[in-house]
Amino acid sequence: MDDGKVPVTITGAEGSLRVELYAPSATVKRDPAIARCETPCIAHLERGQYRLLVYATDDTVEGSRMITIDDSRDLIVHPRSSGSGETGLALGILGPVAIIGGGVLALSNMNLCVDSCEPRDTSPGLALLGVGLMLGGLVATPIGWVLYGQSRHPGVEMAPLVLAPPVARLAPMEPRHSAPMGLGFRAVF
Numbered sequence: 001m002d003d004g005k006v007p008v009t010i011t012g013a014e015g016s017l018r019v020e021l022y023a024p025s026a027t028v029k030r031d032p033a034i035a036r037c038e039t040p041c042i043a044h045l046e047r048g049q050y051r052l053l054v055y056a057t058d059d060t061v062e063g064s065r066m067i068t069i070d071d072s073r074d075l076i077v078h079p080r081s082s083g084s085g086e087t088g089l090a091l092g093i094l095g096p097v098a099i100i101g102g103g104v105l106a107l108s109n110m111n112l113c114v115d116s117c118e119p120r121d122t123s124p125g126l127a128l129l130g131v132g133l134m135l136g137g138l139v140a141t142p143i144g145w146v147l148y149g150q151s152r153h154p155g156v157e158m159a160p161l162v163l164a165p166p167v168a169r170l171a172p173m174e175p176r177h178s179a180p181m182g183l184g185f186r187a188v189f
Contacts, residue, residue, distance in 0.1 A: 005044040006072045007161060012039040013078045018055040021045070028053050028064050039077065045069050054079050054154045061085055063152040074162065078155035085151030091144025095137040102133025 010019055020033040021043070028051060035043045049068050052075075056062040060079035067075070109127040 005046055006069065007042055008045050008069055008073050008075060009042045009161060010037065010039050010075045010077060013076050013157075015057075016040075017057065017060075017077055017079060019077065020053045020055075022051040022053065022064075024049040024051055024066060026051065047071070052077070052154070052156065061151060063154045065153040065156060067156055067158075072161035074159045076157040076159070078157065080151045080154060082151075085148055088144045088147025088149070088151055091140045092148055093144070095139075095141030095144055098133045098137030098140065100137075102130045102135075102137060104130070105133065106130025 017039045018036075019039060019041075020028075020036040022028055022031060022033055026032075033053075034050065035045070037043065047070055049066055051064050052067050053064040054060075054062065054077055057079070059081060061082050063080060106127050107130070109124070109130065
């Protein structure tokens with residue numbers, strides 16, 4: 001009997017994780033979960049979209065992401081480490097600081113003349129350092145915010161489900177013919 005549900009195994013990439021599955025429109029932790037388990041586990045789910053919630057551990061952060069179940073799958077969940085979120089936040093905040101600081105440093109060490117120009121002692125090395133800081137900040141800012149944004153969404157590796165082959169159960173058969181062989185044995189044919 002096909003009820004439309006497919007088996008899905010959920011495994012933590014680096015040990016046991018507590019996970020929950022929600023409907024795509026559900027609010028995590030407020031609405032009831034469709035399934036909840038501690039990995040490794042197996043669930044029989046209808047095909048469709050789900051929100052997967054991974055709870056925090058000592059080394060990882062809590063996060064959720066959308067997944068699509070279209071067939072039997074092995075889901076290997078890669079939770080994000082708390083360090084990647086902190087690094088991303090630091091880069092995202094320090095990047096604009098480097099842009100502004102580098103701009104001030106570069107402009108203050110350039111000989112800019114509008115109406116009259118008085119020679120002054122400036123260092124082209126500091127101007128180049130300022131430009132370098134600005135470029136570094138321009139690169140660090142988007143990388144930092146992307147790292148921070150991804151730190152709240154666990155990685156999920158999906159592979160086709162590989163189940164052990166079913167074990168055939170043999171029912172006892174009534175012998176059609178048997179003959180005594182001695183010592184308590186019977187030949188059945």
